Amino acid sequence: MIRLLGLAIFSTCLATGAMAADATCKAQAADKKLAGAALTSFSNKCAKDAASSCDAQAATKKLAGAAKTSFVKKCTADAVGG
Incomplete structure (x- = not known):
């Protein structure tokens, strides 16, 4: 029973990771x-939306200065897929 539960949790984690990877702008455009x-239009809009979302996340985390810039840059790059 424990083995089955462990397998279910492991497969759920893999599926979640795969869905997160497919959420990038590049993956969506390819799909x-x-x-x-x-x-071009889709990529630009998706990148702007990602930057806006990352900016909001930085504000929620109360980041400022270099920390905010670094966070937004990495977050946006991850969302765009580059």
């Missing part, structure tokens, strides 16, 4: 098979 102007 939608975007190209040309549509890809």
Whole structure:
């Protein structure tokens, strides 16, 4: 029984990690098979949305100065997928 529970928890963690990886802008664009102007437009909007979200997270964490800049840069890069 414990083995089954451990396996269920492990598989849930793997699935969650896979979903988080697919949440990047690049992955979403690839899933939608975007190209040309549509890809550019989607990428720009997605990057702006990611930066806005990361900015809000930095404000929630009460970051300022270099810490905020570093956090927002890494957070945005992770969200965009680059």
